[in-house]
Amino acid sequence: xxxxxxxxxxxxxxxxxxxxxxxxxxxxxxxxxxxxxxxxxxxxxxxxxxxxxxxxxxxxxxxxxxxxxxxxxxxxxxxxxxxxxxxxxxxxxxxxxxxxxxxxxxxxxxxxxxxxxxxxxxxxxxxxxxxxxxxxxxxxxxxxxxxxxxxxxxxxxxxxxxxxxxxxxxxxxxxxxxxxxxxxxxxxxxxxxxxxxxxxxxxxxxxxxxxxxxxxxxxxxxxxxxxxxxxxxxxxxxxxxxxxxxxxxxxxxxxxxxxxxxxxxxxxxxxxxxxxxxxxxxxxxxxxxxxxxxxxxxxxxxxxxxxxxxxxxxxxxxxxxxxxxxxxxxxxxxxxxxxxxxxxxxxxxxxxxxxxxxxxxxxxxxxxxxxxxxxxxxxxxxxxxxxxxxxxxxxxxxxxxxxxxxxxxxxxxxxxxxxxxxxxxxxxxxxxxxxxxxxxxxxxxxxxxxxxxxxxxxxxxxxxxxxxxxxxxxxxxxxxxxxxxxxxxxxxxxxxxxxxxxxxxxxxxxxxxxxxxxxxxxxxxxxxxxxxxxxxxxxxxxx
Numbered sequence: 001x002x003x004x005x006x007x008x009x010x011x012x013x014x015x016x017x018x019x020x021x022x023x024x025x026x027x028x029x030x031x032x033x034x035x036x037x038x039x040x041x042x043x044x045x046x047x048x049x050x051x052x053x054x055x056x057x058x059x060x061x062x063x064x065x066x067x068x069x070x071x072x073x074x075x076x077x078x079x080x081x082x083x084x085x086x087x088x089x090x091x092x093x094x095x096x097x098x099x100x101x102x103x104x105x106x107x108x109x110x111x112x113x114x115x116x117x118x119x120x121x122x123x124x125x126x127x128x129x130x131x132x133x134x135x136x137x138x139x140x141x142x143x144x145x146x147x148x149x150x151x152x153x154x155x156x157x158x159x160x161x162x163x164x165x166x167x168x169x170x171x172x173x174x175x176x177x178x179x180x181x182x183x184x185x186x187x188x189x190x191x192x193x194x195x196x197x198x199x200x201x202x203x204x205x206x207x208x209x210x211x212x213x214x215x216x217x218x219x220x221x222x223x224x225x226x227x228x229x230x231x232x233x234x235x236x237x238x239x240x241x242x243x244x245x246x247x248x249x250x251x252x253x254x255x256x257x258x259x260x261x262x263x264x265x266x267x268x269x270x271x272x273x274x275x276x277x278x279x280x281x282x283x284x285x286x287x288x289x290x291x292x293x294x295x296x297x298x299x300x301x302x303x304x305x306x307x308x309x310x311x312x313x314x315x316x317x318x319x320x321x322x323x324x325x326x327x328x329x330x331x332x333x334x335x336x337x338x339x340x341x342x343x344x345x346x347x348x349x350x351x352x353x354x355x356x357x358x359x360x361x362x363x364x365x366x367x368x369x370x371x372x373x374x375x376x377x378x379x380x381x382x383x384x385x386x387x388x389x390x391x392x393x394x395x396x397x398x399x400x401x402x403x404x405x406x407x408x409x410x411x412x413x414x415x416x417x418x419x420x421x422x423x424x425x426x427x428x429x430x431x432x433x434x435x436x437x438x439x440x441x442x443x444x445x446x447x448x449x450x451x452x453x454x455x456x457x458x459x460x461x462x463x464x465x466x467x468x469x470x471x472x473x474x475x476x477x478x479x480x481x482x483x484x485x486x487x488x489x490x491x492x493x494x495x496x497x498x499x500x501x502x503x504x505x506x507x508x509x510x511x512x513x514x515x516x517x518x519x520x521x522x523x524x525x526x527x528x529x530x531x532x533x534x535x536x537x538x539x540x541x542x543x
Contacts, residue, residue: 037154037167037221043540045146045274046215046226046264047098049160050253051091052234052501053279055082055511057247066251069258070514073275077516078536082453082527087463089281089501089508090335091234092127092135095162097531098278099145099227101538104530105467108140110474111334111502113307115342117356117472122317123324124332129310131317132161139164149542150224158214159229166227168218172211175202180235181493204232204245205252212256216263225541237283237499238336238491270518274540277514278533281501284337284508289488289496290385292339292478293331299379301370302328304341309333309490325351328369332474335502336487340474343367343376359475361391361399376476377401385484388425388457388504390468390477398468400425409465415442416461426457453527456506463504479503 061067062074086094086104090112096104113126116138127135139162147155148165157163158170178201181187191201202210208230215228230253236246257277264273296302305327311317324330324344332340346368348354359367364376380386381401393399398409405423409416417440418428428434434452437443443451445462452458467473480486480503489495501508513533517540 038152040153040222040224042224042542043272043274044222044224044226044269045276045537045541046219046223046260047228047276047278047537048215048257048260049095049098049227049229050233050250050277050279051229051231052237052281052283053250053511054233054237054242054246054283054507056507057242057250058512061247061250066247067254069254069261070277073257073261073277073514073516074522076522077275077514077520078523078525080513080515080525080528080533082458083278083511083513083533084449084459084463084527084529085279085281085509085511086530087467087504087509088334088338089503091229091231091280092132092160092162094280094530095160095227096139096145097529098276098534098537099147099162100143101531101534102143103466105470105473106140106143109135109138110340110467110470110472111338113332113334114340114472115330115332115474117342117358119321120352121320123321123355124307124319124330125317126307126311127161129312130315131311133315134317135161136164146225146538146541149538153224154221155225156218156221156223157227157229158211158218159231160227163227166225170214170218172207172214174200175207175210176231176235178202179204179207179232180239183239184493186493204236204249208232208249208253208256212260216260219260219263219267219269222267222269234283234501237285238497239494239499241285241498242283272518274518274537275514275516276533276537277516278530279511279513282506282508282511283499283501284482284503284505285499286336286485286497287483288385289485290383290480291488292380292383292386292486295379295383296329300374300376304329304331306331306333306490309487310492312492321352321355324355333487333490336485336490336497336500337480337508338502338504339478339486341376341476341478343475358392358471358473361393364391364476380476380478385481385486386478387481387484388477388479390464391475392468398465400464402426409461410442411465411469412442415444416448416465417442418448418461426452426455426460428452428455428457431455449527449529453510457504458506458510458527459529460504463509479505482507 088111093111096107116123116125155166156168157166178187191197264270293304296304329343343359344354366373367376389401391399396411400407402425405425406421407425408419434455437451448461449459
């Protein structure tokens with residue numbers, strides 16, 4: 001027992017030193033661009049992303065006048081009451097629309113984790129931990145973002161890995177890690193070290209204050225584009241679920257934003273600097289964590305691989321495809337409430353070729369196993385905690401399923417028709433406005449958005465089709481039912497989360513946005529997609 005305890009302590013201490021060294025370097029290294037960049041010209045913007053902002057809690061506190069600084073920005077800016085985030089509703093990936101004005105599914109990546117069929121090694125693209133550097137490398141090189149379009153002018157970010165072309169990037173990863181896992185034995189031990197502990201650890205409130213202090217320091221150089229991610233709302237929900245502290249932290253962030261706006265005024269930047277208050281996704285509490293690998297092994301005799309949650313010791317993604325020779329599928333935890341399932345073609349004998357091509361729903365519905373052909377969609381739909389499923393049926397049609405309810409989404413010239421087959425998996429027939437589009441006719445993406453905004457699955461027709469029609473997305477998209485998590489015993493330090501995101505439900509996809517543009521009239525938009533907010537940002541900066 002003593003040896004085991006000593007080993008755990010030694011590993012934990014080495015991990016601590018590794019993290020501290022890595023993160024301290026990222027945060028404290030001197031700027032290469034101090035006083036060397038060209039003078040900033042034209043309009044500028046500061047983008048503050050509140051990771052994991054719940055629309056309902058935001059609205060409650062806004063109406064109760066507990067968010068006075070955000071309310072002031074709303075009263076003088078553009079307020080999108082029902083914003084539609086990227087799908088899957090994932091941090092990092094969901095940043096793409098705001099910096100390009102394009103749907104995240106066009107980014108060349110498909111979430112925080114996905115499986116690239118085209119590679120011979122490093123197929124599981126995992127952007128959590130030291131391998132986060134690959135996110136900028138993997139995104140579509142043809143689409144320039146606002147950092148790249150700013151040329152040689154000073155741009156900066158805090159806590160973003162989707163920042164290709166940025167001139168200065170700061171990370172507060174160690175403080176964020178200690179605040180997120182402060183309740184665990186290792187970090188309680190570190191915090192208790194006399195004199196030293198308080199200096200190397202933080203709580204959620206201290207972390208957000210520290211990040212915004214860095215942001216105010218960056219303002220002194222008048223950045224053309226500034227991006228700040230405040231991650232603690234999301235982290236708090238992951239670790240503790242939704243507690244009263246979530247709203248308290250939100251009010252703290254509101255006060256920090258008030259101080260930030262005052263700093264902009266003090267620096268004489270208020271006539272040119274826009275302020276965007278955005279988020280990547282909402283939140284949902286988790287009461288039960290499940291692991292579908294067991295279901296597949298016991299029920300179908302199929303072996304699924306699941307990659308690690310985070311890479312701490314290397315920034316390389318080098319696992320060769322040959323390692324998957326004895327696996328039938330790769331279960332990719334994209335968000336803990338959503339996942340991709342990539343299945344190898346059981347008919348193809350060559351290992352590499354068996355993974356190369358996406359399987360369509362007819363193949364998944366007659367998948368060859370040692371127990372005979374099995375319907376993977378039907379099998380999954382019967383498992384506890386499994387919600388919406390989606391797969392590509394053919395070049396123009398997506399198959400969706402919830403329990404025993406099935407439907408298709410078909411695209412023709414950028415218009416879409418939703419065809420219930422058995423039941424109505426999206427529940428649109430129960431909504432007065434949405435049901436008007438169940439007429440077997442094709443309708444535009446904007447029409448579907450307008451008619452489904454108050455349903456449980458707003459904008460699902462467009463978001464599902466655009467994602468699932470991409471060649472490198474999973475063969476099968478899996479979303480959990482409310483209260484369930486797909487990543488049992490997966491997370492570093494804690495094993496299981498108590499809250500999460502990644503899915504398509506309104507709690508995760510529907511969020512608020514605020515865009516304050518100097519000297520422009522205030523207005524309220526009932527709904528808008530995240531990429532439309534990105535278009536507004538790009539127009540303000542470069543038109």
